[in-house]
Structures are given as structure tokens and as C-alpha cells.
Amino acid sequence: MLESLVDATGLTKRFGSFTAVSGIDFHVQPGEAFGMLGPNGAGKSSTMRMIGCVSPVTEGHLRILGMDPAVDGPAIRARIGSVPQEDTLDTEMSVWDNMVTYGRYFGISHALIRERADELLRFFQLIDRRDDKVDPLSGGMKRRLTVARALINQPEMVLLDEPTTGLDPQARHLLWERLYQLKRSGVTLVLTTHYMDEAEQLCDRLVIMDRGRIVAEGSPRELIDRHATREVVELRFASTEEQERSVPLLEPGSPRVESLTDRVLVYTSDGEAALGLLAEHALQPTSVLVRRSSLEDVFLLLTGRQLEE
Amino acid sequence: MIAMGGARLLVERNVRAYRRQWFVFASGFAEPLLYLLSIGIGVGELVGRIPGPGGELVTYREFVAPGMLAAAAMNGAILDTTFNFFVKLKYQGVYDAMLATPLRPFDIAAGEVSWSLLRGAAYSAAFLVAMLLFGLVHSWWAVLVVPAAVLIGFAFAGAGLGATTYMRSWTDFDLVSAALVPMFLFSGTFFPLSRYPGWFEWVVKATPLYQGVALERALVFGALDWTTPLHAAYLIALGLVGVRIASRRLATLLTA
Known part of the structure; x- marks a missing residue:
């Protein structure tokens, strides 16, 4: 068996006296689409931020790509893509410059970035807007740009924190379609959502989280068979x-x-x-x-x- | 050098962002020149000769020009590292995006300071040219005016960045003005410290802008003494402390 990309045991996150994530265990295998489903406040985003190495682990064991986020944060982040819940696009720049700037943060050469950015903007149907500023783009376009940007370093694993929240149905379906193609090309997806249809559409396997704990785990079909x-x-x-x-x-x-x-x-x-x-x-x-x-x-x-x- | 690599990428980002706002960038050249023309030359006509750093009498415009240069270096650094930095930190998510990449909080602090210094160096170089044209430079030591302005920028950029990481809302920026305006007016920029009672002179000497003004004036007039390297050391120390505080605070704020 291949080594898991994410390996979490007893993973805990506390903010002061509040426990956001309460000793959860899960593993993400290469090539799968792994989902975290749960209501607001279930601890999904806190878990995602720990996997993304932007939030230190309070307690427990966490390995990402076999490395320790506390020590190898930059090395791990170099190999993953991150789509945070709130778009963090650079609003002072054009679509194209967003791609270039973000690629440069990874130290990728300009020539390689140009090649990849062009390909990614085409894939996400944004190439016609390449010279536009980010602000006037629709919510769906901004989201697609955030995902496109997260792929500029050709990550082995992409983290998507509520990728389609707030998007209209057309925008959601377009994004799902693209994420599905991405998964088929071998990229591991880790996503959080509170949409059941999203979890059913995209996830091979998921955990249901509630109040910082995992209350169930399995494929969508297994969960339905077991719990309903x-x-x-x-x-x-x-x-x-x-x-x-x-x-x-x-x-x-x-x-x-x-x-x-x-x-x-x-x-x-x-x-x-x-x-x-x-x-x-x-x-x-x-x-x-x-x-x-x-x-x-x-x-x-x-x-x-x-x-x- | 790996450490500075991250900072360089942030500078690159700022250059790209300012390409569309070159006029904002260009306005920084005008500000100290306007001061020099209005106060140095306008007001200077009404004022007689006053004692310069070496004790000899100098014209008012000669006296005030290095002060303007130091103040401009301060203002530029503060603008970049307080107001602009706060917007990127709290509203635009620029740094959140960076921290999802291999960049680290230290790269952000070092990058913003470097950017501010480069910008400050460009402005002070232009100002130095203006001073030469007006015949206000009297010593070859003046070749060090720009590096000295970079030190002033470093001190204030570090301090500004560090302080901004503690700011909660826009109202806190009133504190920045409350600190800067008196410093601008009283740090020996417009008149010599000999005008003050003895105890107040020491208060003024403790401010970073005074250190910068004294350094620039010594270089422009070639009146260096044993205090000159101390001024430089003060500015470097303040900048280092500020960058250190800022990178720690950024780690706390952005990676909770």
C-alpha cells in the first residue's frame, strides 16, 4: 500500500479554552477525493488549516506527505495547493498577474509559470479575462481563479475549504466538473463542505464531523447503507x-x-x-x-x- | 540567502502591483521637493543665517534640506508599513495567500521592509540630485546621503511594521500621526536643538527622526564626528527590533 498523504492521529486544535478539533484520526490515500462534511463550527476549517500548515497542531500526531508540519511547513506547502474558504486573490492585480505572482511565491521560473498559467486559465475558462482586474469578476470566476492559482505548483494534493459555498448552480457544476477532471488526472483532493450533493458527487470517502469529532466515516454509499x-x-x-x-x-x-x-x-x-x-x-x-x-x-x-x- | 529569497519575491509582488499605480509611486518624489521649495526657499528668505552642524553659519535652505530628506525617508517608510501594510494584512488577504505557499512570516516582514527601503532609496536619490542642483551640497560625504536615508527608512519601516501588527482598527492609526507629527516638527528638522531648554533637547535626541536628521546633516556638511556612527547604529537597531517583532506577531496573527 502507498503511504498516506495525510496521517492524523489524535489530532487536536484548541483556541484558548475552546476545543475546535477534538482528537480525530483519519488518513488520506494518494489519488482519492477525501471529504469532511459537517455543520458550521464542526472543526472542518481548523482541520484544513492544520493540514495546510498554516495553523499549528495543539496536540496529537500529524504527518503530511510523510513530513511534520511543525518542522517542514514550507517544504510541505511547496507540494500542496490550497483553496481557502475566503478568496485571497490579490485585488490590486489582473487575473494573469495573480497567477504569475502566486507562482513566483513558489520560486517557479517565469517561463514555466507562463506556460502553466495559460493552460490553467484555459482549463478553468478564464483565459478571456486574463487582463481584467480581479474585483469585477463574478463569484464563480474568482473561485475558479483561486483554484487555478492553487494548481500553479502542480501540487500532489489540493485542499479545498468549502469550494462552492455561495456559488450559483451553474458555477458550482462547472467547478465540480473541473475538480472531477483533476481527480481523474491523479491529483488527491481533500475538501470540506456542508453540501451533501457535493460530497456525493466528488468524494470517494468522507468523514462526517460534528463538534470537533468524527462521527462517521466511509464512502457516501457505505454511509447511507450503514446509517440510513x-x-x-x-x-x-x-x-x-x-x-x-x-x-x-x-x-x-x-x-x-x-x-x-x-x-x-x-x-x-x-x-x-x-x-x-x-x-x-x-x-x-x-x-x-x-x-x-x-x-x-x-x-x-x-x-x-x-x-x- | 535563502532567507532573503522569500523577501525578494514579495518585493517582486509589490513592483507588479504598483505597475498599475505608477502615479502613486511617482508622487513620493514630489513631496520633499515641495517642502524644500516652500519652507527652505520661501521661508528661508525671511530667516537669516543659522548655525550648521559644524558651528559655522549656513543659509536656512542649506540647513533645512537634509532635515527634509530625513523626514521624507521617515514618511515614505511609515506609509508603506502602516497604512498599506494594514490593508494587505486585514482586508486583502495578501499575506494569507503568501503563507499558503513556501513563504514564511519572516519573509513577509523582511520583504515589506526591503520594498520600503528600495522605494525610499529612489526618492532620496532624486532629492539628492535636487539638492545638488540648488547648490545645497558641500561635501563629498554626501555620497552617503542615500545609504543614510535607507537606514532611516529601515528604522521606521521596522518600527511601523511592528506597531501595525498590534493595531486593531483604523482609529489606532491616529496614534501613528500623534507620534509622527511632533517628531516631524521638533526633531531638529526645521531649527537647531539649541532653541530648546536642556531637558527637552534630550527628549528630542532620543527620537529616531532626530538621529536621522543629525546623520543626514553631518553628511551633507561633511561635519562628521564620533556621534555619526552612533546615529547609524541607533537606526539599525530600531529596524532590527521592529522586523523581529513584526515577523513574530505575523506568525501569531496569520497562523492561529
Whole structure:
């Protein structure tokens, strides 16, 4: 087996008395797309910053590309690409100069930068804007430029902290497509997200984080199989009374029934069978949706429905 | 030399950023010249001869020109390392981006100071040419005027950078003006220290701008003595302390 690119054991990050990351273990293998999924404040960004060698480890063991970030920070950063949550583009410069300047920070020659920058701007559909300043670019373009810039040193691993947060659907899909191509070309991706579809689309393997801990780990499919059921039935009723009456009827046939204020969720292997139970008692929901369970179900089951802030 | 390599890349970045703002860069040449024309020549006509650094009587414009040069070196360094530095640090994320690359906090501190020095050297060289044209230079020691201005720039760039890393908001910049304006007015720039009561003379002598003014004036008039190297040493020490504080603070601020 190849050596893992990221090797974390008991990794902990504290800010004063606040523990952002609480002793997590994970490993990232070469060539995979590894995701960290979690609500705001789960410790994803703190973990990313430690991997990016821009935030010292408080406690625990962390090796990146086999090196210790506390000692070899610059050497590690030379071989990874980093896309932080907030764009840090140089707003005093053009798109092209951003690429050149960033490449120069790695000590890459001008000739090589020109070659790579041209290729990367084409790949990310930014070549037409090469002489424009950064500020007037759309959110999606700025994001793509940040990713393009992070690839100028041909990194073995790219860290993406919420790469598509705040982008419109077209912009997201374009970026996903490019990231997917990147992964296929052999680049290891490590990304954080709170979008389930993003995790499902891009990640081979992911961890779900909550309050500084890893609460589950696996491929999207494994997580769904392990923590959810094959199908989810969403039911809405005309009255609360009807909704309350339905819950005990549904429970025998399904491992989990969740009664929310506006609807009932039935986690089941067979949605139609669950609906049959209601029909037997002449209960008629006003709306019925039988769907495949998604990562979102896993996520909500594991991290709860409360908004954490 | 690996250490300076990172600083050089930051200087390169600043050159690239200023290419689009060459007029901002160019305005730095005008400021000390305007002072020289208005105060040195304008006000100078109203003032008689005053004692120069060697004790001999000199014209007011001769007296004030090295002071202007030192003050310009101070102002340039402060502008780059307080206001401009703060914007890059807090708002533009320029340094966050750098620290995602092999560059380190020390490279940033050393780079910004180097940039400020290069800029200051260009301005003071131009000013020296103006002084020559006005006939205000009297000694071959004046070839050291530009290196001395670089030392003044180094002292204030280091101090400015160090202080800015402690600033929380724009209101803190009032403190910068509160320190600079009195220094500009009273550090022997416009009139000799002999005008002050004895104790205040010592207060003034403790300020970095006085050290710079005294150094420049000694070189322009060729009136060097044993205090001259001390002025230079003071400026170097202040700059080194400032850079050290700044690179430590940057590490704390940017890599929490």
C-alpha cells in the first residue's frame, strides 16, 4: 500500500479554552477525493488549516506527505495547493498577474509559470479575462481563479475549504466538473463542505464531523447503507392529529420514524409497504414522497436537526 | 540567502502591483521637493543665517534640506508599513495567500521592509540630485546621503511594521500621526536643538527622526564626528527590533 498523504492521529486544535478539533484520526490515500462534511463550527476549517500548515497542531500526531508540519511547513506547502474558504486573490492585480505572482511565491521560473498559467486559465475558462482586474469578476470566476492559482505548483494534493459555498448552480457544476477532471488526472483532493450533493458527487470517502469529532466515516454509499435505510418516505398530513395517529402505525415496519413539525420521515427498506400500513387504517396523507435516502439523511441523523451556532 | 529569497519575491509582488499605480509611486518624489521649495526657499528668505552642524553659519535652505530628506525617508517608510501594510494584512488577504505557499512570516516582514527601503532609496536619490542642483551640497560625504536615508527608512519601516501588527482598527492609526507629527516638527528638522531648554533637547535626541536628521546633516556638511556612527547604529537597531517583532506577531496573527 502507498503511504498516506495525510496521517492524523489524535489530532487536536484548541483556541484558548475552546476545543475546535477534538482528537480525530483519519488518513488520506494518494489519488482519492477525501471529504469532511459537517455543520458550521464542526472543526472542518481548523482541520484544513492544520493540514495546510498554516495553523499549528495543539496536540496529537500529524504527518503530511510523510513530513511534520511543525518542522517542514514550507517544504510541505511547496507540494500542496490550497483553496481557502475566503478568496485571497490579490485585488490590486489582473487575473494573469495573480497567477504569475502566486507562482513566483513558489520560486517557479517565469517561463514555466507562463506556460502553466495559460493552460490553467484555459482549463478553468478564464483565459478571456486574463487582463481584467480581479474585483469585477463574478463569484464563480474568482473561485475558479483561486483554484487555478492553487494548481500553479502542480501540487500532489489540493485542499479545498468549502469550494462552492455561495456559488450559483451553474458555477458550482462547472467547478465540480473541473475538480472531477483533476481527480481523474491523479491529483488527491481533500475538501470540506456542508453540501451533501457535493460530497456525493466528488468524494470517494468522507468523514462526517460534528463538534470537533468524527462521527462517521466511509464512502457516501457505505454511509447511507450503514446509517440510513434504502428509502425514505416523506409524509405530510392535513392535521397534527392525523400525523400523530400515523406514527405508531408506521413504526412496526420501519427501523426509524421521525415526526417533525411539518412532516413525518419514515426510514425504511420498502416505502410502498410502509404506505400500505397507512392505507389499512384509512389514513390519507396530503402528500407522499418516496425517495432514495441520501447523505443528507445520514448527516441529519448523525448530527441532529438543531441549528448549531 | 535563502532567507532573503522569500523577501525578494514579495518585493517582486509589490513592483507588479504598483505597475498599475505608477502615479502613486511617482508622487513620493514630489513631496520633499515641495517642502524644500516652500519652507527652505520661501521661508528661508525671511530667516537669516543659522548655525550648521559644524558651528559655522549656513543659509536656512542649506540647513533645512537634509532635515527634509530625513523626514521624507521617515514618511515614505511609515506609509508603506502602516497604512498599506494594514490593508494587505486585514482586508486583502495578501499575506494569507503568501503563507499558503513556501513563504514564511519572516519573509513577509523582511520583504515589506526591503520594498520600503528600495522605494525610499529612489526618492532620496532624486532629492539628492535636487539638492545638488540648488547648490545645497558641500561635501563629498554626501555620497552617503542615500545609504543614510535607507537606514532611516529601515528604522521606521521596522518600527511601523511592528506597531501595525498590534493595531486593531483604523482609529489606532491616529496614534501613528500623534507620534509622527511632533517628531516631524521638533526633531531638529526645521531649527537647531539649541532653541530648546536642556531637558527637552534630550527628549528630542532620543527620537529616531532626530538621529536621522543629525546623520543626514553631518553628511551633507561633511561635519562628521564620533556621534555619526552612533546615529547609524541607533537606526539599525530600531529596524532590527521592529522586523523581529513584526515577523513574530505575523506568525501569531496569520497562523492561529
